[in-house]
Amino acid sequence: MRELIRPVFVIAWKDIMLELRTKDIMVSALIFALMVIVIFNFALNITPTMVDSLAPGILWLAFAFAGVLAMGRAFIAEGDKGSLDGLLLCPVSRDAIFFGKMTSMFVFMVVIESLVLPIFVVLFNFDSISFNLIAIMLLGALGFATVGTLFSSIAFNLRSREIMLPLLFFPMVTPILIGVVEASSGVITDTVNVIGTGRWIGLIVVFDAIFLVVCPWAFGVAMEE
Amino acid sequence: MIRKTAYSKIQKEPLGIRVEGLSKSFGAAPVLRCFDLTLERGKRLVVFGRNGSGKTTLLKLLSTRYRPDSGEIWINGNSSRLEPNAIRRSIGVVLHNPMLYEDMTCNENLRFFGNMFDLDDLSDRISDVLGKVNLVSQKEQKARNLSHGMQKRLAIARALLHDPDVLLLDEPESGLDKQMLDDLGPFLFKSTRGNRTIVMATHNSEIGLKWADEVAFLSKGTIVYKASRVDMDEGRFHDIFLQQLERAT
Numbered sequence: 001m002r003e004l005i006r007p008v009f010v011i012a013w014k015d016i017m018l019e020l021r022t023k024d025i026m027v028s029a030l031i032f033a034l035m036v037i038v039i040f041n042f043a044l045n046i047t048p049t050m051v052d053s054l055a056p057g058i059l060w061l062a063f064a065f066a067g068v069l070a071m072g073r074a075f076i077a078e079g080d081k082g083s084l085d086g087l088l089l090c091p092v093s094r095d096a097i098f099f100g101k102m103t104s105m106f107v108f109m110v111v112i113e114s115l116v117l118p119i120f121v122v123l124f125n126f127d128s129i130s131f132n133l134i135a136i137m138l139l140g141a142l143g144f145a146t147v148g149t150l151f152s153s154i155a156f157n158l159r160s161r162e163i164m165l166p167l168l169f170f171p172m173v174t175p176i177l178i179g180v181v182e183a184s185s186g187v188i189t190d191t192v193n194v195i196g197t198g199r200w201i202g203l204i205v206v207f208d209a210i211f212l213v214v215c216p217w218a219f220g221v222a223m224e225e
Numbered sequence: 226m227i228r229k230t231a232y233s234k235i236q237k238e239p240l241g242i243r244v245e246g247l248s249k250s251f252g253a254a255p256v257l258r259c260f261d262l263t264l265e266r267g268k269r270l271v272v273f274g275r276n277g278s279g280k281t282t283l284l285k286l287l288s289t290r291y292r293p294d295s296g297e298i299w300i301n302g303n304s305s306r307l308e309p310n311a312i313r314r315s316i317g318v319v320l321h322n323p324m325l326y327e328d329m330t331c332n333e334n335l336r337f338f339g340n341m342f343d344l345d346d347l348s349d350r351i352s353d354v355l356g357k358v359n360l361v362s363q364k365e366q367k368a369r370n371l372s373h374g375m376q377k378r379l380a381i382a383r384a385l386l387h388d389p390d391v392l393l394l395d396e397p398e399s400g401l402d403k404q405m406l407d408d409l410g411p412f413l414f415k416s417t418r419g420n421r422t423i424v425m426a427t428h429n430s431e432i433g434l435k436w437a438d439e440v441a442f443l444s445k446g447t448i449v450y451k452a453s454r455v456d457m458d459e460g461r462f463h464d465i466f467l468q469q470l471e472r473a474t
Contacts, residue, residue: 003343010340014326021328081368081376082322086383089288089324090341091313224292 004099007092011100016107018077025073025108033066033116041123051124056184058124062116063109063140064170064177070108071148072165074101075156084156094220102149102215109141128188136187136201140180143208147173150215154222176211179204240299241266241391241422242287247296249282249446256282257446260296264439266390267420271433273466274443280426281321283443284393287424288318300391301422314342316391317384321399323376324383327369331360331379334368335386342387354382357412359405374400381409388416394425398432406432430466442466 019025040058044050078084087097117137120126151168155161170177179200186197244262248255256279264270274280285291287298289309298305300312318324325334332351339347355361358378368376377400384392392413398406414421414436427433433440440457442450442465450465452458 006343007341010337014329014337017333018326018328077326077328081327082320082324083326085290085320085322086324086338087341089290089313089316089318090338091310092341093310 004093004096007090007096008100008103011087011097012103012107015074015077015101015104019104019108022077024076025070026111028073029066029070029108029112030115032069033062033112034119036062036065037116037120037123046124048125051126052128052188053185055120055124055126055128055188056181059117059120060140060177060181060184062120063113063137064144064173066112066116067109067141067144067148068166068169070112071105071144071152071169072155072162074105074149074152079156088223094223095216097223098149098153098216098219101153102145105149105152106141106145109145110138113137113141130187132187132197133184136180136183136204139201139204139208140176143176143180143204143211144173146208146211146215147176150219150222153219175207176204179207240264241268241301242270242424243299244287245297247283247286247298248294249279249286249291250294255446257286260447262441262448264422264424266301266422268438269414269421269423269425269436270439270441271437272424272426272441272443273428273430273433274426275428278443279446280443281395284318284320284395284424284426288316288393289313290318314387315389316393317387317389319377319380319384319392319394319397321395323368323380325368325376325379328367330365330367331355331371331382332364334379335383338383339386344387350386350388354385357385358382358409372400374402374405377401378405378409381413385412388418390416390418390421392421392423392425394423394427396427396429397425398427398429410436434462 037058044054046054075084078087117129121129148169151165151172155165155168158164183197183200183204186200240263242262242264244260247257247260249257260283272280272283282291286293287300289305289312293305301315303311303315305312326337329337335351335354336347339350344350352361355364358381360375360378360382363371363375368379371379377397381397394413401409413423425433425436434454437454439451439453440462441448450461452462
């Protein structure tokens with residue numbers, strides 16, 4: 001077990017340290033997320049009664065597009081001077097490499113969410129933050145990071161990776177996206193939607209679990225040349 | 226557990242590298258065709274060949290970076306299909322790309338890869354290899370600020386960090402001056418356990434012949450000439466070398 005966990009943290013720490021140094025991912029993703037929120041703030045004449053019903057859509061739109069922007073950068077650092085080859089020549093499993101990259105991507109997603117949410121609260125007078133909403137955001141970030149890491153690694157070797165990543169990523173992550181929007185809506189408005197908030201959260205957990213099993217395997221296959 | 230298994234095999238296996246029926250294609254283009262190779266432990270094989278002859282692909286297959294279409298590779302008795310991590314632990318690889326993180330310092334790059342290899346006494350090892358490649362004073366410089374030659378030396382330091390039994394070198398001389406190569410030679414040839422098994426691809430006949438125990442010419446994915454350095458027919462070697470150069474130009 002130590003042989004799996006240790007390299008995961010070594011890779012994640014390396015990615016976080018590089019990001020703290022370059023700020024490539026966070027700056028672009030944050031600016032994009034803030035732009036989405038600010039544009040919606042000006043475009044829609046939102047009254048306090050409308051905020052709760054619009055918040056899930058606006059928030060997840062910002063998170064999803066900022067996330068895919070961040071994921072596009074996830075493997076760029078590995079492209080520098082062939083360092084992905086160096087990583088793949090280390091005596092660790094492909095699963096460990098995947099989970100290391102995924103962990104750092106999850107941390108970046110959580111940081112983006114935790115910086116964007118307070119700004120959303122201020123701009124929209126949003127006062128429905130709850131533990132359940134934060135839990136849904138974490139589950140969504142986990143699913144995004146898992147699928148995003150896989151497709152970022154696949155798109156990395158493609159010529160038009162900026163186009164291919166969203167094309168590959170969004171169809172696959174749609175079940176999670178629908179789940180988090182519906183579950184967030186249920187939690188924020190405190191209403192019972194079509195199948196119930198609990199079941200939407202269950203759906204997110206199931207898809208997260210499936211992706212956590214399938215994506216590392218697919219990553220191992222994708223990295224073989 | 227993996228390390229114990231690999232070490233016990235190293236003791237028993239007289240062959241450093243054994244390759245049988247190795248083939249690799251990219252799309253419809255075959256790069257290596259039914260390639261066989263044996264190299265005793267502690268011997269140095271230098272592979273010559275013009276661009277596109279399959280030298281780099283051979284090194285990437287030996288390093289486990291590429292998966293063969295068919296055939297099998299054993300390094301120190303470990304199969305590349307069954308025990309790739311045991312092979313990765315026993316090899317050091319220098320490719321064209323230095324495989325470094327440009328925004329990390331020399332020290333941080335080596336520490337990262339040392340941690341990935343789960344090495345003990347990492348600080349001592351880093352000081353030791355940086356000393357060998359003469360980069361001690363650049364220890365805290367970012368890799369992006371190093372010259373091409375210094376990046377190559379750092380790549381060699383990374384390959385030597387875990388004191389591997391086998392070295393796979395793809396044109397290690399590029400970017401390095403003759404003095405540096407002469408100084409580096411002894412560090413590359415010997416590990417703390419004895420002579421290293423080395424496979425090196427190069428276009429440089431001077432350094433290749435100087436370092437080789439065995440030489441081979443690769444053309445269109447097959448070996449067209451192979452001889453031990455001692456028994457080598459110098460005239461035939463130079464004929465083939467010139468022939469390859471002419472084809473390349």
